[in-house]
Amino acid sequence: MSLLRYRSEIIKFKEMNFTLKIWRQENARAKGRFETYQLQDISPDCSFLEMLDILNQQLIDKFEKPVCFDHDCREGICGACGLYINGRPHGPDKGITTCQLHMRKFKDGDTIVVEPWRAKPFPVIKDLVVDRSAFDKIIQAGGFISVNTGGVPDANTIPVPRKNADIAMDAAACIGCGACVAACKNASAMLFVAAKVSQFAMLPQGQVEAKERVLKMVQKMDELGFGNCTNTGACEAECPKEISLSHIARMNREYFSATFNA
Amino acid sequence: MIRLNAKIPEGPLADKWTRYKATQKLVNPANKRKLDIIIVGTGLAGASAAASLGELGFNVSAFCYQDSPRRAHSIAAQGGINAAKNYRNDGDSVYRLFYDTIKGGDYRSREANVYRLAEVSNAIIDQCVAQGVPFAREYGGLLDNRSFGGAQVSRTFYARGQTGQQLLLGAYGALSRQIAKGTVKMFTRSEMLDLVIVDGKARGIITRNLVTGEITRHAAHAVVLATGGYGNAFFLSTNAMGSNGSAIWQAYKKGAFFANPAFVQIHPTCIPVHGDYQSKLTLMSESLRNDGRIWVPKKKEDAEAIRAGKLSSVDIPEEDRDYYLERRYPAFGNLVPRDVASRAAKERCDAGYGVGTGLAVYLDFTDAINRLGKNVIEERYGNLFQMYEKITDENPYKTPMMIYPAIHYTMGGIWVDYELMTTIPGLFAIGEANFSDHGANRLGASALMQGLADGYFVLPYTIQNYLAGEIMTPRISTSLQEFQDAENAISERISRLMSIKGKRTVDQIHREFGMKLWDLVGMGRNKDGLQQALTSFKDMKDEFWGNIRIPGDAAGMNPELEKAGRVADFIELGELMALDALNREESCGGHFREEHQTPEGEAMRHDGKFMYVSAWEYQGKDKEPILHKENIDYEFIKVQVRNYKI
Structure with a gap:
């Protein structure tokens, strides 16, 4: 030895x-x-x-x-x-x-x-430096929960099932590096957007604005010239935080439900 | 001599903040829109302040050198954030968090500030949960806690090993919302190079666009520095590559007093240095000390054999292992505060018991894995174990981690009063950039707490007390002579740097300087070494300004030019650190003067002579700064010798 x-x-x-x-x-x-x-x-x-x-x-x-x-x-x-x-x-x-x-x-x-x-x-x-400010613009379009500082309830007021909190954390691990876009043949930002949408979809605090959030973020993503998702999974394979494609599936569900209920 | 006025409100400790808020001046909504605030830095303190002030209706401009505010180095904080929620029912309270923080800081911080910090800590957790921060939870759905150093309760909230990331993304979300609303204007890839003062008040900054090289003037009614600490002066530290002390250093040169520059935190659990090409050190979270046990071999010959590669950790039987923290500090064991754990590791390695390169000790999870199972350990620290394995190519589930102390955080910083205002009216400093809450040593999971306390819950109140006096001041014009002068000075400095065209790269000089700083103003300091440092740093300044080589030009992206400006400031800051360390003839917290220790090697304070904050005032190039003393009066708690043994 x-x-x-x-x-x-x-x-x-x-x-x-x-x-x-x-x-x-x-x-x-x-x-x-x-x-x-x-x-x-x-x-x-x-x-x-x-x-x-x-x-x-x-x-x-x-x-x-x-x-x-x-x-x-x-x-x-x-x-x-x-x-x-x-x-x-x-x-x-x-x-x-x-x-x-x-x-x-x-x-x-x-x-x-x-x-x-x-x-x-x-x-x-x-050289090797690129401008990723498009990601910031997508977040600005709705990648947050609209609460002002102060006046919020005690942190333990709403219990969150541990499983849901864990899935939210899996999604929230995204570091916004852009590898998913670089890996995708269509330069789609679906995994990045899905990670944020999915994080809030799993938490009770995220429900109030859920519909508006997914519609606005997807619209902004399209507007900025990111391509469509064709489910090849290259993004998941190259994601440094190994964020799962299942978040894209969840975002799609959120998106369709928001569209039909709009 | 100017007497420093900390403006601490009168009254009982627990009522001070409430009383302050009830009597401070406010700015009405119509006037808020007319007032401009500049915030430099978008870490936890800067992002939370920018978002909160934008929500209130002020007109905010925020600046960061990164390509996005989401990347500030708060993001790298792993372990957690403290709050006095007492959700565990284990005896925690605001008072106990306050007391632990004062004691952990070795009785060199202000009671009123620290009490306020403990008081607002609970609101931070509430705020973050409302923002959707996915904190760790128990099976019942309520929030989980873990233990950190220097406390006997479990009060640390966490999101796996990525707490800083999740809290920063929460603040970044709030900031993004205000950017979309237009209350905050965001300037990324912009570095503040100077502070502009008009009629004695902070009125703006000069920045360089890191993409185009353009120098720009920005004016405001108040300027807030949230630019973090200066640990990167040492070259090797756990800070991000771009973290720098230039903004606070320019503020110092314009008249803001610099407090306790010698108080630097050396974190006990970092991956050891392994090669001369190394660019930074990686921290392994303090939370690992919840389950990991720190040891070195008991016998010197075993340590020698391990260093020579003839033995490995598993060859050392239990009875030949020295769990030195458990031996020396039975009451706190592996969870003693950082300064104590760091010095104990250095002591063992200096005595010849180190493993690896000789500058490393073991952090062993064998007992915890046997007790709890691999799954539990993986759940708690999985990402840290993976990070360790990627760097060292060793599997910490099988062999113990090797760790060694490294520069991590700076308790010193710009002097601020209770309102977080510096000695320059209208200039505020928040988060790690100020000196205010951690005394001579910061406890684990308290940096996140302080950054967010300052940004969400303190500054948005206190800055109004100042701005209420500015409602009649029209928008400040950037055409004022003061802006012109500051811009000229910056352009001249850049031209001078570019024109040296010497032989040495910025990194070469920074590395050499950083090594000297570590050797002479690092974990152990003495009079001779500090005097030697002062002489040596003067020579390094000459070497830098006479022999630096910066390729390319000043227009456009030029990382070597960026680094050069920061290193020029670091060398000067190093001088001030050495001067402060020389003045403080005692050992306290992270500041260890070898002349002042007990026979057992514990730090020895001299409260009679040094119960004060050193606040240094700049006097001009090559002139010795003036030392001002702010006495620290302990009205409410009894000052004791810090004891983690019983």
Whole structure:
């Protein structure tokens, strides 16, 4: 046991080399292109974004412009980071964001292709940075419960069945990164919208505005140019928080009931 | 010397806030529309304040550097939020939450502020439930609680390991609703670079658009800073990469006093440092200490063998394990406050008992898994275990986690009075950006409580007491000379940074500075080290301003330029931290002066000399700031030596 562990640690620290093909684009109007970079001696324990940090340090040393990418918390919760890596949002690992991806998931000598989210409602700002403000607009259209500060009842006044609270929490885990849109061939935002609609549909506090909410959010989503859902499930497969398609089914029920009762 | 007036209302402790609210000045609805408020930062404090003030009818502008207000770093808080609901019937009360917070803060915070915090804590939970925050519930449908450090009751409300996320999304929802209504104007990817003062009052800010590089002026009748703490000065911390101290630092340079800069919280349970390419440290929630037991080997030779890879944790029999927190602090065990747990880990590692790289201890769930079953543990901490495994490639259900303390939170911040107003009239500071409620050490699950207390329930009252005097002031014009001057100064600073074209990257200098700050102004501090830090930071400033290299140009998106401005401020802030730590010749809370400890290694306060808040006043470049002291008077509770042993 101990010896095995020792050996595995030696293997663990072997450093790796990569070829990177990264999308570079000066600004929203400029034409983009892939640039190729060689990167040596990367530790397998290095995160994907730390690997890009190392590349950027080398670029700055050569008086070149570093690669721009969105990132902030680097622990998988803020939803800022999002890279399209080898044709998959957030790369080859499951249930994580780009910042939680580690280089041990790649093989020494791999070529890695890095692109921004590709979706019409998410225009490129620079290099790998895209504009996801469309998501904020969808929430502003109705992704909330309309209560002002103060004057609300005691928190334990309305019991919520634990099962429902758990489903609401599953949906509420969405970090708004946009991987679902990037994964979808139609650039549909159904999983993102469904996560919010479903969270409130499962809670008694969300019932009062339920109909209005789903209609307004879906309308805004369409208006912003997100595509239709054709139930391929690519969004669920790539969602870093593994949000289930069942939330889309629940939103559809909410939507139809709101339409017919309107 | 100016005497600091905290403006604490008269009367018995429990009546102060009620009395304040009953007698403060208010602004009528017609006048609210004519008053502009700027809020910088959209974390729990900023988003909740912007939403609440927008609901009241003020004309609010909110700013964040992220691409969306939903991404502020409050989102990363894992464990929970405290409130004195006493739903457990375990003896909790507003007074007990107040008392635990004062004691946890090692008797360096104001009674009146902390009592108000405990008093409004219950309303926060009510508010969040009404917003649809999916808190954890029991089978009967009522809210569940868990325990956190420094308390003997279970008063922490939680939403799995993502409480901060859920509370922030609740506040973000409320904010989004006001944005849609037009009461709040939201500016994303915008960084505040300076504060504008007109006739002695805060009247606006200068921002840089992080996409276009454009410098813009914004005016208002009052400015609120909700920009969080300055833990990222250390380079490695649990903060987000963009978290910075620049907004509060500019406020300090414009005359806002900076309080207790040396009070920094080092969180005991973080994933240890593992490589020199590392960009940040990841926290493992304090809630894990509910079920995890912390230990190192009893025998030095076992620790050495583990470090050499010849033994692993499972090879150490029970009798050879030292559960040092349970040994040293039988009454609180693994749930001692953060500063105590952090120092105890450092003590064991410094003595040669560390595992992993030598700077790590075990956090072991074996007993809890045997007692409760894997399912229960997975239910409670599943996402944390997954996070740990993704980073370290080790399965914490099978082998114990390895953890080590890391910089997490700053109790110090801009000095504010009871109304959360700084020493600059019209400038307010809320949440982690101010210094007000946590003394020398913050208890777990209290940051979320304070952020939302300030934003939902305190500032919306107190700011009116100030704004009531501004109803005759017409909209402030951004064409005033003061705005022109501030904008010119910012443009000059940016040109200067861009023109250095030296040899070193911002990260290289920041990393070097951060390591020094950690070594000399970190978990253990002494006079020689602090003096050395002061000299060394002066050299680092010269190195920065003489040798930094920023590629690209100032127009358009340039993350290196953004970082450079923040690091320039961090180095200056580090100097003030060292100066404050040098002045405070005692140990209290997160501030540990090695010269001041008991024979058992516990922190030793000197209440006779240091029962005060240090509030530093800027005097100009390269001049030593002036120290003002706000004495802390304990009228209602008896000050004691903090004891978590019995």
